[in-house]
Amino acid sequence: MYTELLANIAILVLSGFVGFAVISKVPNTLHTPLMSGTNAIHGIVVLGALVVFGKVEHPSVLMQIILFVAVVFGTLNVIGGFVVTDRMLGMFKAKKPAAGEAQRSNESAKAGR
Numbered sequence: 001m002y003t004e005l006l007a008n009i010a011i012l013v014l015s016g017f018v019g020f021a022v023i024s025k026v027p028n029t030l031h032t033p034l035m036s037g038t039n040a041i042h043g044i045v046v047l048g049a050l051v052v053f054g055k056v057e058h059p060s061v062l063m064q065i066i067l068f069v070a071v072v073f074g075t076l077n078v079i080g081g082f083v084v085t086d087r088m089l090g091m092f093k094a095k096k097p098a099a100g101e102a103q104r105s106n107e108s109a110k111a112g113r
Contacts, residue, residue, distance in 0.1 A: 032088050039081040046074040 026034055053067045 032085060035081060035085050035088075039078055039085065042074060042078045042081060046071060046078060049074055 023034075049067065049071050053064075053071065056063065056067070059067070
């Protein structure tokens with residue numbers, strides 16, 4: 001039992017290092033598409049957690065609570081990721097001029113003719 005647990009912990013730690021190394025090499029211009037891709041992966045993970053939650057036969061109360069909390073945190077992660085991605089994409093949208101500025105620019109264009 002302990003060897004399996006230690007192997008799983010070693011895999012978790014190594015995957016953390018590999019993930020950090022891969023993400024740190026991504027250029028700044030590709031972070032937004034990368035975030036969108038990871039949001040899709042998180043959505044699949046939440047679906048997998050729901051499937052596991054439904055397939056466990058006679059789960060204890062503690063297991064039900066842990067599974068429920070995992071699904072809630074996963075869902076919050078997906079929603080937060082989409083909100084952050086939307087804000088980042090909003091920085092690249094062109095600003096619309098205010099109504100008064102648009103009217104003044106139209107009047108100055110007509111006067112210049």
